[in-house]
Amino acid sequence: MGVCFRFVRPHGGDDRHGPSAMTVVYRDPALVGDPDRRVSVAQGEDETGPARDAAESTPDRLGDARRSDPTADRQRRFLAGAAHELLTPLAGLRTQLEEAGLHPVETDLSELVGHTLRDVDRLQAIVSDLLTLVKAGTKPAHERRPADLAELVQAVVSSRTARVPVLLNLIPGVVVHVVDHEIHRLLGDLLNNxxxxxxxxxxxxxRPVGDRAELAVSDDGSGIAEADWERVFEPFGRLDESRSRCRGGPGLGLAIAGEIARAHGGTIAVENAAEGGARFVVRLPLTGPSPGLRP
Incomplete structure (x- = not known):
């Protein structure tokens, strides 16, 4: 796939005296009717701005043929979201370092280090989540073991600090065949949300429901519009303002939870909670019969 970068002219440049431009020809067989796309690239500054422009303008460059393919469309949204997430802390790092370079005497080194480390931590967390998403569910079957789902929940909840109380309604003896740390991650992401x-x-x-184990996590918040029930599991999914990323929205956590559930032969869905918020429901195959427990 070809990608177009728009390079910004240096300040003060114009069409007569600015940097010369070159035309780059690249092929993208998915762009029906126009496989040879010519892009004018000014030989000038190479900053994060052009990369951001390219990431944000990707939908307009792919054409109707590409957008009609749901798989390609999901991949495009994922790549654009990942690029945006990575570029945001990178831009912050660049700004702080440039300011320090311009004003070295006035720069508080301790404050600069603190700010840059926070941006590095954010980058590291994003990359770690991307790797987790890629690896989710790739563990071989022999690494799974029978586990009581209620006991797994109790272990995860007891190891966390909570902003609001977490109430438990757990039926013991609901046994599933899982990789422990992956289910810990799934439940942790649902609890974070x-x-x-x-x-x-x-x-x-x-609780057991038929031949499935059901794990549900509910909140009494603002809920999720039904139109967003599928989108919420997309990587870097963006919802309405009430559950937006500016409040620490979904990012990759729910996407990772979905991949883990599917890798264990299960499903994940969201619905309206009785309290008015959102209720996330994971259903996994029961390992064996649970006498006296099934409704």
């Missing part, structure tokens, strides 16, 4: 949006409490439930 619920804690961000809950007003007063979070509820975690475990």
């Amino acid at each position: 619920a804690q961000r949006h809950a007003r007063s409490r979070v509820l975690v439930e475990v």
